[in-house]
Amino acid sequence: MEQPYVDPSLDLEAEIKRLKRERNAILLAHYYQDSEVQDLADVIGDSLQLAQAAKRTNADVIVFCGVHFMAETAKILNPGKIVVLPDLDAGCSLADGCPIDRFRAWQARHPGAVTISYINCSAEVKAASDLICTSSNAEKIVRSVPADKQILFAPDRNLGRYLIQKTGRAMVLWQGVCVVHETFSEKKLLALRERHPNAALLAHPECEPGLLATADFIGSTSALLRHAVESPKQEFIVATESGILHQMQKQAPHKTFIAAPPESSCACNECPYMRLNTLEKLYVCMRDLSPRLEMPEALRRAAELPIERMLALSN
Numbered sequence: 001m002e003q004p005y006v007d008p009s010l011d012l013e014a015e016i017k018r019l020k021r022e023r024n025a026i027l028l029a030h031y032y033q034d035s036e037v038q039d040l041a042d043v044i045g046d047s048l049q050l051a052q053a054a055k056r057t058n059a060d061v062i063v064f065c066g067v068h069f070m071a072e073t074a075k076i077l078n079p080g081k082i083v084v085l086p087d088l089d090a091g092c093s094l095a096d097g098c099p100i101d102r103f104r105a106w107q108a109r110h111p112g113a114v115t116i117s118y119i120n121c122s123a124e125v126k127a128a129s130d131l132i133c134t135s136s137n138a139e140k141i142v143r144s145v146p147a148d149k150q151i152l153f154a155p156d157r158n159l160g161r162y163l164i165q166k167t168g169r170a171m172v173l174w175q176g177v178c179v180v181h182e183t184f185s186e187k188k189l190l191a192l193r194e195r196h197p198n199a200a201l202l203a204h205p206e207c208e209p210g211l212l213a214t215a216d217f218i219g220s221t222s223a224l225l226r227h228a229v230e231s232p233k234q235e236f237i238v239a240t241e242s243g244i245l246h247q248m249q250k251q252a253p254h255k256t257f258i259a260a261p262p263e264s265s266c267a268c269n270e271c272p273y274m275r276l277n278t279l280e281k282l283y284v285c286m287r288d289l290s291p292r293l294e295m296p297e298a299l300r301r302a303a304e305l306p307i308e309r310m311l312a313l314s315n
């Protein structure tokens with residue numbers, strides 16, 4: 001989506017706050033959003049926390065600053081609300097790499113298996129899954145499946161491999177990857193660690209196995225944040241989308257946080273989809289209550305079931 005024209009004399013922060021009140025809206029933001037978007041949010045969280053916040057809200061409008069599958073999940077869990085997101089094109093390489101027809105064909109090759117899908121997938125894939133998980137509850141969800149059942153895990157192969165290692169449970173993996181967590185350079189990381197020998201390496205489980213093998217702590221974005229704040233360590237190298245550093249720095253201002261280096265000199269540790277949500281688009285989507293998340297009721301109901309199973313197991 002093109003950047004919309006917005007009167008440059010407008011105070012966008014003030015306008016967004018005004019619209020929040022006027023629309024009785026709640027603004028949910030993922031940790032991977034720009035810091036200026038995070039600072040306007042009512043709730044900042046990881047995928048699970050944002051899904052839970054969307055389900056329990058009494059607001060009339062949910063403004064979702066994240067990617068499409070997250071806003072879709074909000075609509076699935078709270079269908080009576082208007083759900084808007086700043087840019088409908090904010091996709092995800094994991095969701096895009098798992099089209100429903102190939103996913104169904106894959107399932108058909110493994111009859112009788114239980115399918116666990118990472119929440120980073122389309123509503124159609126959710127509807128065809130038995131259970132959904134996020135990075136913060138994935139281990140629990142895998143362990144909930146009876147030992148005699150074969151498990152199919154989609155779409156993130158790195159999270160899948162990490163879970164196989166953690167739980168000792170064999171799983172058939174869909175071969176999807178996150179474009180952001182794939183870009184970290186192990187060579188540059190090694191050099192960085194030599195220059196900062198006291199720094200702890202924090203990594204999201206979407207990272208490559210080689211990187212995870214050298215990490216001091218592995219967890220979802222909220223787990224990484226909690227660990228960074230509570231750890232007695234003073235210095236951290238952070239291998240996940242660099243938006244999380246904003247909250248780390250805010251909650252532990254005296255500590256040092258270094259973003260793990262990507263392979264090239266690009267800003268590839270910023271998610272190109274998450275960062276489509278600019279302040280201008282956020283303002284316009286709240287002003288116009290568009291673009292909205294809509295889906296057929298039959299699809300919504302089918303997708304709701306495995307998400308609700310996940311939420312019940314997450315309590």
Ligand code: 13P
Nearest residue numbers: 046047134135136220221
């Ligand atoms: P969490 O929000 O579960 O940490 O996952 C990170 C992510 O990549 C979201 O797209």
Ligand code: SF4
Nearest residue numbers: 092093178179180271
């Ligand atoms: Fe998808 Fe990766 Fe972006 Fe998360 S960081 S939304 S997994 S592309």
